[in-house]
Amino acid sequence: MRPIPPLANHLGLPCRNAVVTHQCRGDPSHRVSYARLHPGERTMADSPLQMRDIRFALYEHLQAPEHTGLDEDTIDQFLDAGHTFVSEFLAPINAKGDEVGCTRHEDGSVTTAPGYQRALDQWREDGWGSMPHPEELGGQELPLVLVSAIDEMVIGSCCAFHNYTGLTRACANMLSRRASDEQKQTWATKLISAEWQGTMCLTEAGAGSDVGASITKAIPIEGERYKIQGEKVFITSGDHDMVDNVVHIVLARIEGDPEGVKGLSIFIVPKKRLDENGEATIDNDVFCAGIEEKMGIHGSVTTTMKYGENGGCEGYLIGNPRDGIKIMFDIMNEERIVVGQQGQALAATAYGMALKYAKERIQGSSIAKGKSITTDKVAIIEHPDVRRMLLTVKAQSEACRALLLKTSLLLDQEGAAEGEERKRLSALAGFMTPICKAYGSEVGFQACSTAMQVFGGYGYCKEYGVEQLVRDARIACVYEGTNGI
Template identity: 40%
Template sequence: MSYQAPVKDMLFDIEHLANIEEIASIPGFEDAGLETAQAVLEECARFNEGVVAPLNHEADKVPSSLAGNQVTTSKGFKEAFKQYAEGGWQGLQHPADFGGQGLPKTIGAACGEILNAANLSFALCPLLTDGAIEALLTAGSDELKATYLEKLVSGEWTGTMNLTEPQAGSDLALVRTRAEPQPDGTYRVFGTKIFITYGEHDMADNIVHLVLARVQGAPEGVKGISLFVVPKFMVGKDGALGDRNDVYCVSIEHKMGIKASPTAVLQFGDHGGAVGYLVGEENRGLEYMFIMMNAARYAVGVQGIAVSDRAYQKAVAYAKERVQSRPVDGSVKGSATIIHHPDVRRMLMTMRALTEGCRAMATTAAAAYDAAHHHPDPAVREQNQAFYEFMVPLVKGYSTESSLEVTNLGVQVHGGMGFIEETGAAQYYRDAKILTIYEGTTAIQANDLVGRKTTRDGGQAAKAIAAQVEKTEQALAASGSADAKAVAGHLAEARQAFLDVVGFMVENGKADPNAAYAGSVPYLMLTGNLVAGWQLGRSLLAAEQALKAGQDQAFMQAKIATARFYAEHILTRARATRDAIVGGAQSVMALPMDAF
């Protein structure tokens, strides 16, 4: 079945959870209210449904290929990317000063979901370019900005992140790529980088690599890493492309999923040294790269929501057409479509609830980002920045881990046909796996949540979120409806489980770090579960109000039913997760290493 962007659900979240009209009251966003959001999302849906989505399945079967040092992308990608760039989609969230449209992240993130749901492999190129733009906006010199930003924002050129090396994955202290200063102020870069998404391709005129490297004499460890711009083609003072730089693709990886996205091994400096330009100051590269990584981590969470929605849509379509067995309640005399069967409905509802819960959480986080970066009141900016930073590991970690559950269920709904590649259900499952790994594994997100976001401030940020959840519980209880009361009860239990674990983490973070970090990923999953459930509780309240106003009865009742299902079937996991974290830490480390 063809992809249909969930524009109505996105607009519901943007209106009721992100409060888009409040964002539109921020200076610079005056024209970015609900009407603009609807117009942009509908146009984004038309483009992706018609141009990008139809390429997804074939590109999985015939992925990118390498001949010599040149990568040819899958059929149709080059032409689709040209249309993407010409439509202004790359510059949607970026400043008008460099040719962008300057729209809020709240709108941009929804467009990102549509693009990624249409074609995850294709969407990775713009995703990495966004990260490069963010890093240059933050730390690039005026000269670097003038040379590169307009072309990146327009989509004429694309960007990459070059962190990983054969011996340096998550531990960037082990980076060995070196940069030698030159008399003219440039550097010569030498080394090998692996797992470079769209490190070589044929879709743009130039590729702007952002590369972590060590300047000669720099301190050891992460304190000695600098960041460099290394373009594929040199750029003249007039902006024209010149000679090929000394950076070449020597191979591309053969992968489990996202097959159409070329994942390159790049070799810098085999022919005298790749010319690089320092970004910001020497030895502050990791600080700048984290700007890219934070942007990318949120975006990868959105990828998880996107692939979940695509898998859900496909599973629903199949369940409505696949005839198999008599319904257990005898409602149909003979065999019926499998959507009649309670367990199929359970699977579809789980897929739907996880997808909508994660979308609601990500939309709320995007609104906090917009306020944190653009609100005129410093106190409001600070408060929203703290909330957004707490949310990033949840959006990345919980949404991507949930996408594995959702895409797995998508295959299960298809039964034996799900295991057959021709149906396409398996592709979403394969594509989803990388999302829990790249831009920081789920464990790295969890370590961030425990260390930087929970124990560092004694759990204050976590408790502040719990206080907001409690206010929603009170509003639900006051609503009077059976659905609202049911959600309120389960939300209260999940919140208490969360607070118990926050206390455990604060108590043990330094005193017994093995005990705390043994439960770090379960803690992330519990927290993501709570926050997604909280946002669905808010959705239920908004839907009840809309029903009273006579708005879109079927849609609003579906929102209410989905929120209650999430509370009764997914929020209830919180209690068991708390028990495992608080009571089960010792058994994680109980076996001696040589017993494995």
């Protein structure tokens, strides 16, 4: 078992494993009546997380403690702390974020929905963003299978919030593997500490799935420094008010390099460059030109970003020229697993909501009475078709959970293996990744829709919350590579 380090650091440095110090305040078992509530008043009590099922998958199915070096008591501390965090900081802001969304101002700045800043501040303070990263960069080196379990709780409580933190984690992971030592210390450490946020910038108006058609260009300045000129669209978290700096990971073509994906390079393009004191104070000619009005995930800002419109945008080459698409796949593959988990986590939450409603909604008589019409009305969970729908949603969410946690565990095992065994595990994880993405997102969306059916007409109304899950889940079939591709 890996020992838990000190839970506080009186020197003021980032506290490794700080998340386990977050104590439960309030009664997580509290449940409220399923009355009509204003969207801002819905709480985690209305959509209970499937904690028992998560533990079953980790301990009974995958036997995670044997493979990770963390015993059940240690994992339970993280799960309990995660449940407390999402219950207090994420579930209460989910509906309000959907209702209000994000606002772009004339100067290109973006204001996020109420409560998001507070939630990210607590995320940073607790150390959640540092879980899987190397210790030398301020991380905790915790196993991905545990990170995946925490992700289910975060996404299931507020999918839009996770778009900020999950993408930042993927950018930091890529930089920790691919960047120079100086780049790691300058940029990755700030993403790991959650002081700054990260984005991945591939898509252009004329280069969607055909990313090789990208026309964003990079003009050499000196060494790793390049001028960046171009426009990217559908950029998640491209600009917002929760952090002082956003680190964009941008695909661009160095002038003179060949067309197609093999000619693309990859760059760090910060919103603000560093001054002589190492502070992010210099405007880098990065501008949010617009935000999208979307079907769902309204709390997650989706932007159009312009780079170098005034000739003043600098980027820093990662790795070698023309290695861009290969390096970007580090982020894309991680995000494809996360997107599959979006479907799974929303399905699990939808099941919890539908189960609660089915137990409380009184309608009709029991089939056990035959054709007799009685005055003894029953909860709709007594009706066979409702039970069928609930069983379907539960089975789908559990199957996807097992798939996703298994894939995360394979990645943990790959990282610990050597030689031919490492190659075998890498190939297996690579095979599983698109299955996680496509199956998790498709089945997750179907499950949310089925859960909404349990509510009948009320499910189509905002007051009950399940229709938001359907809208939020739909995008997972599209972004990070459409499922057909």
